[in-house]
Amino acid sequence: MSTVKLTVNGxxxxxxxxxxxxxVHLLRENLNLTGTHVGCDTSQCGACVVHxxxxxxxxxxxxxxxxxxxxxxxxxxxxxxxxxxxxxxxFRDNHGLQCGYCTPGMIMSAIDIVHRHSGKLDxxxxxxxxxxxxxxxxxYHNIVKSVLDAAGRMKIAQAAE
Amino acid sequence: xxxxxxxxxxxxxxxxxxxxxxxxxxDDIKLVGLTHAHFIRSPHAHAKIKSIDTSEAMKxxxxxxxxxxxxxxxDKIGNLICGWAITSKDGTGMKMxxxxxxxxxxxxxxxxxVAVVIAETKNQARxxxxxxxxxxxxxxxxxxxSASIKAGAPQLHPEAPGNVIYDWTIGDxxxxxxxxxxxANVVSLDITNNRLVPNAMEPxxxxxxxxxxxxxxxxxxxxxxxHVARLVLSAFYNIAQEHKLRVVAxxxxxxxxxxxFIYPEEMVALWxxxxxxxxxxxxxxxxxAFLTDAHGxxxxxxxxxxxxKDNKVTGLRVKTYANLGAYMSLFSSSVPTYLYATLLxxxxxxxxxxxxxxxxxxxxxxVDAYRGAGRPxxxxxxxxxxxxxxxxxxxxxxxxxxxxxxxxxxHQTPVIMAYDIGDxxxxxxxxxxxxxxxxxxxxxxxxxxxxxxxxxxxxxxxxACGIAPSKAVGxxxxxxxxxxxxxxxxNPVGTIEVLTGSHSHGQGHETTxxxxxxxxxGIPISQVQIVxxxxxxxxxxxxxxxxxxxxxxxxxxxxxxxxxxxxAKKIAAHQLEASENDIVIENGxxxxxxxxxxxxxxxxxxxxxxxxxxxxxxxxxxxxGAFYDPTxxxxxxxxxxxxxxxxxxxxxxxxxxxxxxxDFGRLINPMIVExxxxxxLAQGIGQALLEGVVYDSSGQLVTASFMDYTMPRADDxxxxxxxxxxTLCPGNPLGVKGCGEAGAIGASAxxxxxxxxxxxxxxxxxxxxPDRVWHAIHG
Numbered sequence: 001m002s003t004v005k006l007t008v009n010g011x012x013x014x015x016x017x018x019x020x021x022x023x024v025h026l027l028r029e030n031l032n033l034t035g036t037h038v039g040c041d042t043s044q045c046g047a048c049v050v051h052x053x054x055x056x057x058x059x060x061x062x063x064x065x066x067x068x069x070x071x072x073x074x075x076x077x078x079x080x081x082x083x084x085x086x087x088x089x090x091f092r093d094n095h096g097l098q099c100g101y102c103t104p105g106m107i108m109s110a111i112d113i114v115h116r117h118s119g120k121l122d123x124x125x126x127x128x129x130x131x132x133x134x135x136x137x138x139x140y141h142n143i144v145k146s147v148l149d150a151a152g153r154m155k156i157a158q159a160a161e
Numbered sequence: 162x163x164x165x166x167x168x169x170x171x172x173x174x175x176x177x178x179x180x181x182x183x184x185x186x187x188d189d190i191k192l193v194g195l196t197h198a199h200f201i202r203s204p205h206a207h208a209k210i211k212s213i214d215t216s217e218a219m220k221x222x223x224x225x226x227x228x229x230x231x232x233x234x235x236d237k238i239g240n241l242i243c244g245w246a247i248t249s250k251d252g253t254g255m256k257m258x259x260x261x262x263x264x265x266x267x268x269x270x271x272x273x274x275v276a277v278v279i280a281e282t283k284n285q286a287r288x289x290x291x292x293x294x295x296x297x298x299x300x301x302x303x304x305x306x307s308a309s310i311k312a313g314a315p316q317l318h319p320e321a322p323g324n325v326i327y328d329w330t331i332g333d334x335x336x337x338x339x340x341x342x343x344x345a346n347v348v349s350l351d352i353t354n355n356r357l358v359p360n361a362m363e364p365x366x367x368x369x370x371x372x373x374x375x376x377x378x379x380x381x382x383x384x385x386x387x388h389v390a391r392l393v394l395s396a397f398y399n400i401a402q403e404h405k406l407r408v409v410a411x412x413x414x415x416x417x418x419x420x421x422f423i424y425p426e427e428m429v430a431l432w433x434x435x436x437x438x439x440x441x442x443x444x445x446x447x448x449x450a451f452l453t454d455a456h457g458x459x460x461x462x463x464x465x466x467x468x469x470k471d472n473k474v475t476g477l478r479v480k481t482y483a484n485l486g487a488y489m490s491l492f493s494s495s496v497p498t499y500l501y502a503t504l505l506x507x508x509x510x511x512x513x514x515x516x517x518x519x520x521x522x523x524x525x526x527x528v529d530a531y532r533g534a535g536r537p538x539x540x541x542x543x544x545x546x547x548x549x550x551x552x553x554x555x556x557x558x559x560x561x562x563x564x565x566x567x568x569x570x571x572h573q574t575p576v577i578m579a580y581d582i583g584d585x586x587x588x589x590x591x592x593x594x595x596x597x598x599x600x601x602x603x604x605x606x607x608x609x610x611x612x613x614x615x616x617x618x619x620x621x622x623x624x625a626c627g628i629a630p631s632k633a634v635g636x637x638x639x640x641x642x643x644x645x646x647x648x649x650x651x652n653p654v655g656t657i658e659v660l661t662g663s664h665s666h667g668q669g670h671e672t673t674x675x676x677x678x679x680x681x682x683g684i685p686i687s688q689v690q691i692v693x694x695x696x697x698x699x700x701x702x703x704x705x706x707x708x709x710x711x712x713x714x715x716x717x718x719x720x721x722x723x724x725x726x727x728x729a730k731k732i733a734a735h736q737l738e739a740s741e742n743d744i745v746i747e748n749g750x751x752x753x754x755x756x757x758x759x760x761x762x763x764x765x766x767x768x769x770x771x772x773x774x775x776x777x778x779x780x781x782x783x784x785x786g787a788f789y790d791p792t793x794x795x796x797x798x799x800x801x802x803x804x805x806x807x808x809x810x811x812x813x814x815x816x817x818x819x820x821x822x823x824d825f826g827r828l829i830n831p832m833i834v835e836x837x838x839x840x841x842l843a844q845g846i847g848q849a850l851l852e853g854v855v856y857d858s859s860g861q862l863v864t865a866s867f868m869d870y871t872m873p874r875a876d877d878x879x880x881x882x883x884x885x886x887x888t889l890c891p892g893n894p895l896g897v898k899g900c901g902e903a904g905a906i907g908a909s910a911x912x913x914x915x916x917x918x919x920x921x922x923x924x925x926x927x928x929x930x931p932d933r934v935w936h937a938i939h940g
Binding site: 104130138 | 173176183185284359361364414415417448832833835842843867868872873876878
């Protein structure tokens with residue numbers, strides 16, 4: 001067992017975990033942040049994507065200990081109070097989700113995609129970049145639409161800040 | 162149509178919890194004293210269990226118990242059942258082999274559970290499972306249909322000689338043979354309908370809790386039909402009595418059919434929770450999903466179509482072998498029979514149809530309903546034959562279809578179904594316009610000049626859904642009725658709860674069902690709450706599958722609403738001293754027509770519950786229930802056209818365009834309907850291009866992870882162009898048809914028709930991988 005200290009959604013946290021514990025399990029089991037999901041066991045599906053120090057990472061591919069000292073943001077940490085993150089709002093407005101299981105990982109990946117492409121995105125790039133996130137419900141049509149919509153919203157939000 | 166009424170693309174109510182990470186799926190639930198289960202599974206496709214030694218595992222840290230299949234037998238836990246009886250052509254019943262939840266003696270597929278470890282933590286259960294020693298005697302295995310039916314094949318069940326479960330026929334064999342004898346042309350095809358894994362993104366999970374003093378169980382599970390689960394667990398598996406078992410299906414992360422069935426793991430979790438006296442949780446991992454979730458499709462078919470000299474279809478003859486896996490899953494028997502062969506008439510006027518379906522056991526995961534369930538297989542047969550015929554007869558494939566379209570309704574096919582309504586020309590027109598069919602030859606020539614092969618493929622599907630009239634399915638062997646129930650509770654303050662037997666696992670019921678209420682009463686959907694998925698809250702209902710929630714579930718809600726409205730009008734009339742016939746409901750108010758007198762819904766509701774001033778003899782309260790049994794299936798139909806470009810150097814196929822024109826009758830929420838189509842198309846395209854289960858000859862599942870089984874990803878798919886044509890379903894008052902499965906039913910034939918058109922070789926199996934396409938081009 002080890003003590004892992006890290007920052008999650010802006011709060012300093014500490015958890016006692018087995019050394020083999022993955023970050024996703026620390027989040028779900030120790031911190032009860034169950035919005036981050038597990039959809040596979042081969043790091044393929046992306047349901048577990050969170051941000052570590054601002055970058056999208058599959059939290060099933062990181063030992064909890066490796067995240068020590070990092071700042072982790074999960075799906076629970078991106079809205080500002082009642083105000084949704086533009087990516088969350090875009091997924092809702094464009095029907096970018098159905099069962100909701102892949103959605104947190106999709107949203108966390110998508111935010112990173114928009115950041116990395118500085119707001120300049122087209123459909124082909126979004127589809128290529130989403131390769132690490134599997135959705136079985138939507139056929140991706142409305143997810144792609146959501147990400148492109150959010151890219152515009154995030155640009156406007158950034159300009160306003 | 163109000164802003165939130167029927168026909169409005171209302172943004173989903175349920176989304177806020179999902180996009181903020183506050184969904185509540187089974188694995189998110191924690192109970193005090195929770196233990197964790199890990200199953201020990203067979204590594205062999207077929208073997209005798211010689212011994213199971215659990216002694217070392219019992220000594221491992223945190224272990225609470227290790228349970229085996231023999232203990233299940235000793236506790237008289239029932240075997241898994243198949244709920245639809247199929248009779249063979251010789252009059253004998255289907256040959257069902259015993260399927261215990263954990264195998265006591267013989268394992269028949271890789272992944273079958275033989276024992277379970279219950280421990281304090283998931284890791285401890287996993288560690289201890291490694292210490293359980295199972296001694297097997299391997300037996301020869303039959304890993305596919307060909308291996309199962311050949312002479313000298315390994316026999317799976319003593320009940321089923323030759324591994325044949327049933328040999329079933331439908332239609333008039335003599336008349337069909339005669340049609341072929343007098344045919345001007347005959348077109349034939351050998352078709353493999355590839356085996357698929359549903360792969361809902363949420364793996365199956367179960368949490369069971371036993372309350373000893375109350376002798377009461379609670380099961381949280383990933384189910385599309387919690388009441389059916391409770392019925393089966395109590396009536397057949399002898400685990401708990403129905404009134405002592407609460408089944409809760411909370412947020413469920415996709416189903417696609419695979420979460421209809423009651424699986425061994427749920428049974429064992431319930432049983433084990435009593436054995437160990439602690440709540441037990443099992444959450445499957447993805448490999449377990451591949452190894453144990455019911456697979457889909459898996460047919461080998463020989464199909465022939467007869468034409469007269471005017472290119473009118475005169476006969477269809479089909480022989481299909483269906484692989485049902487090692488055991489008969491809950492509705493597996495009905496999928497390749499009544500859900501498949503009854504749709505072989507497609508959109509066409511075919512006077513003579515005969516089909517024979519032989520279902521067999523193999524040493525593979527059981528096969529059952531997966532999105533479309535039999536109808537994608539039927540549609541693929543018919544639409545591949547039509548396309549092949551057009552090429553063979555050298556006529557335009559669209560024109561050949563039009564020549565044979567059914568245009569008069571109702572239409573009785575030779576294979577049970579009576580199509581109520583449709584306009585097949587309208588959907589084909591819409592699709593051809595959307596893809597600029599007329600301009601295709603020019604595009605093909607341009608592509609050719611650039612060294613690319615361009616093809617176009619049509620698929621005109623019809624399906625039967627909104628299952629189903631109980632009496633009709635009962636006469637065909639179903640063990641259950643397929644009605645739906647609903648209850649509408651108007652609270653004393655005028656807010657409304659709608660309790661439904663339907664279950665949403667992505668379909669958006671929490672929004673669409675509210676839209677009906679908003680439409681009827683003129684109140685915002687925020688005043689309505691949909692309650693589903695809990696047998697303690699909702700009266701018995703049948704659940705969600707077979708695209709039935711709108712046509713059957715929502716109609717049940719409408720029936721309950723009509724009763725609520727009738728009573729509320731009486732109360733309003735009494736309060737307003739008017740005749741109830743003069744009361745109209747508008748914007749949440751009960752108004753006396755032609756006057757300015759009105760009373761708001763909350764006041765009517767309050768009056769119903771205070772009961773101070775109700776009409777003489779009226780019971781207090783404002784709550785009504787209804788059970789609705791449909792009178793027929795609904796028959797969604799449409800035309801899908803796909804244009805593809807193939808790189809002959811690599812065999813890679815790329816989408817140029819994919820258009821879908823569907824007729825779903827009235828649309829409650831077009832945004833949600835289109836989302837359903839998108840998802841279905843992705844699964845149909847996945848089958849055509851990417852997905853396929855591979856077993857090796859020893860019965861090892863080679864494709865048991867997302868590394869090995871190709872799920873469609875965002876860059877594998879195009880954006881879709883959808884449109885709708887409308888014929889209102891006459892079978893239900895809302896005029897709706899099912900929309901959940903259409904995409905998966907119609908898409909695969911369009912894709913394969915397009916690729917085979919591009920490469921000029923009609924022999925191409927699914928999934929049409931670049932390797933297969935390259936070989937089809939270059940030999």
